[in-house]
Amino acid sequence: MPSFIVRPENLKELWKLLPSLPAKRKYLAGGTDLVNISNAGLDDSACWLDISALDELRGIRETKNSVIIGAAAKISEIENSPTARRWLPALVASIPHFASPSLRNMATLGGNAANASPCADGVCALVSERASVWLELRGKKRKMPLAGLFLGPKKTALKNDELITAFEMPKWKHKASYQKLGPRSYFGISKAAAAVSAGFKSGAVEKASIALASVGPVPVCAVKTQAFLAGKRLTEKVIAEASEIVKTEVSPITDTRSEADYRREMCGVLVLRALHRLKASQKIR
Amino acid sequence: MKSPVRNNLKTSTFLLNCVVNGLGMEREVMSSRSLLEFIREDLGLKGTKEGCGEGECGACLVLVDGKAVNACLMMAVQLQGRELVTIEGIKGKDGGLHPLQKTFMAEGAVQCGFCTPGFIIASEALLRRKPGATLEDIKLELTGNLCRCTGYEKVLSAVKKVASGR
Numbered sequence: 001m002p003s004f005i006v007r008p009e010n011l012k013e014l015w016k017l018l019p020s021l022p023a024k025r026k027y028l029a030g031g032t033d034l035v036n037i038s039n040a041g042l043d044d045s046a047c048w049l050d051i052s053a054l055d056e057l058r059g060i061r062e063t064k065n066s067v068i069i070g071a072a073a074k075i076s077e078i079e080n081s082p083t084a085r086r087w088l089p090a091l092v093a094s095i096p097h098f099a100s101p102s103l104r105n106m107a108t109l110g111g112n113a114a115n116a117s118p119c120a121d122g123v124c125a126l127v128s129e130r131a132s133v134w135l136e137l138r139g140k141k142r143k144m145p146l147a148g149l150f151l152g153p154k155k156t157a158l159k160n161d162e163l164i165t166a167f168e169m170p171k172w173k174h175k176a177s178y179q180k181l182g183p184r185s186y187f188g189i190s191k192a193a194a195a196v197s198a199g200f201k202s203g204a205v206e207k208a209s210i211a212l213a214s215v216g217p218v219p220v221c222a223v224k225t226q227a228f229l230a231g232k233r234l235t236e237k238v239i240a241e242a243s244e245i246v247k248t249e250v251s252p253i254t255d256t257r258s259e260a261d262y263r264r265e266m267c268g269v270l271v272l273r274a275l276h277r278l279k280a281s282q283k284i285r
Numbered sequence: 286m287k288s289p290v291r292n293n294l295k296t297s298t299f300l301l302n303c304v305v306n307g308l309g310m311e312r313e314v315m316s317s318r319s320l321l322e323f324i325r326e327d328l329g330l331k332g333t334k335e336g337c338g339e340g341e342c343g344a345c346l347v348l349v350d351g352k353a354v355n356a357c358l359m360m361a362v363q364l365q366g367r368e369l370v371t372i373e374g375i376k377g378k379d380g381g382l383h384p385l386q387k388t389f390m391a392e393g394a395v396q397c398g399f400c401t402p403g404f405i406i407a408s409e410a411l412l413r414r415k416p417g418a419t420l421e422d423i424k425l426e427l428t429g430n431l432c433r434c435t436g437y438e439k440v441l442s443a444v445k446k447v448a449s450g451r
Binding site: 006031035048050 | 297299316317319338339340343346349352353354355357358359360362363365407410425426428429
């Protein structure tokens, strides 16, 4: 545990405080990863900056073309947000699979992304929602596609002291399914997971956006599968073919949670299940 | 209710203002304290348990602003300006045992009892939000609570009985 935690009132104060703080420092948001890492003796920070109560990082709002979620909004707040439920079906579908109810009252998407674990459910769903991420450093803001933030397991493109402030997702009409394979139905870490979003036009897929977790060093965007699906109706043959293509796009490893070959095979199964779901939901309309 | 934390960088302490089980308090706390250490060591409220210390078991659940959180992974500093309810603050309308506590006892949903405060807190959080919770709601809400004695069936039936008003 660091010897102290500071709690700035707003971002302006945060940037002002930085020079007076020890160089070894980290941001504390929900704490569900950082406190654990620290308890395991894997964090040598001299100081944490608690950003969990900063109003500028909270809230879920809409603009004309996008939905913006503050980096420190709690996962449970997103789950209950009418805006998220209307525009972000992949993200909302992933939430029951995100840790446990009490951890969802603490955890944030900013922390989920900054932790850069390839198995992060929230990040996988956000990539499928075609999210961008807003970053800020001493008042200077920049935006990048979320997928570009991840350089490897636990490695991000964040500069020293750079803070994730928000996620911005385009408003596009789509249906989505989140399929996760873990050691049990809920509250487990993924062996593999797939977030599949698709917009439809005249009964055919207009645009698909597929992200997978735990099957590569970073969240995997299944670009070939997406390109294959574009313009096609979800027939059994198309679904079967897509679920074969996706297996060529992942690079899983064998570790304590699962084996590489099994994970690769399961990516096909998860995408197959998700596309069947999307097909069924289309019929309801 | 939001008031600034007065950070004291020299002594590594801060002045915490919060409400604990209905009582407002102001206290100097080490800023490296977890919420669980604050509750058990500083306040001496031993009803909240430490099981795994990793957010997996739910034995340390408490309510912060009415929502269940894992006290082992929250820092005391994050309680600033907020309202904490521990198992000691869970009471029935008459000041005696809460209906959940009575029903857990009647149903035999308690064996060693170590996980029980966490189960009561999680169930209370659910029933405040959804008084008529279904069995499926209850199962989902309790996914973050582990019990090694009861096999869960009696816990689920106890919460269901309270939700059904029986």
